[in-house]
Amino acid sequence: MVCLVSRSGRELQRYNNMGFRQVTCIPYRYKEAVNGNMRNELEVLVVSSQKCQKLMFPKGGWELDESIEEAACRESLEEAGVVEAQLGEWRFISKRHGTYYEGHMFPLFVKEQLDLWPEKHVRRRLWMSVGMKPKKFVSIDG
Known part of the structure; x- marks a missing residue:
């Protein structure tokens, strides 16, 4: 059974000395052939932004009561409805707030x-x- 309510609020968000910490998942699968066998063609899952119809990977905050891996899996479940290794780390400046964020990206x-x-x-x-590449793909900091 899956909880059908997303977490909200910033009370449990993790921050470092520079600002907000964020996790992103790149959900992927291998495309199924007509006969049900897996092909070698890789697909990734993108979701629309809540504010517009631009597409992006599931992402969100890392909260105090979860590991970084749990946060990444939770965001993929909440935003993309997919269920199940750190790919890398990125840093960016938010376009809206001019705030420093630290992010971690995981393949899922x-x-x-x-x-x-x-x-x-x-x-x-x-x-x-x-x-x-979709026409309305938003960058990782969008």
């Missing part, structure tokens, strides 16, 4: 895609072949 191999998830009513999701 999708084992299940849910029909109902916490943010289904505010986001759409799209599987894309690697190498295909």
Whole structure:
């Protein structure tokens, strides 16, 4: 059973001496062939932003009561409705607040895609072949 309510608020957010800490997941799978076998074609899952229809990877805050890996998995579940290794680290300046953020990015191999998830009513999701770029893809700091 999956909780159908997203976490909200900033009371449990982790901050470092420079600002907000954020996690991002890159959900991926191998495309299924017509006969049900896996092909070698890799697909990634992107979701629409809540504020506009631009597409991005699931991302959000890392909270005090969870590990960084748990935060990444939670964000993928809340924003993209997918269920299950650190890819790298990035830093950026927010366009809205001019604030420093620290981010961690994880690849997430999708084992299940849910029909109902916490943010289904505010986001759409799209599987894309690697190498295909949508017209409205938002950068990681968008």
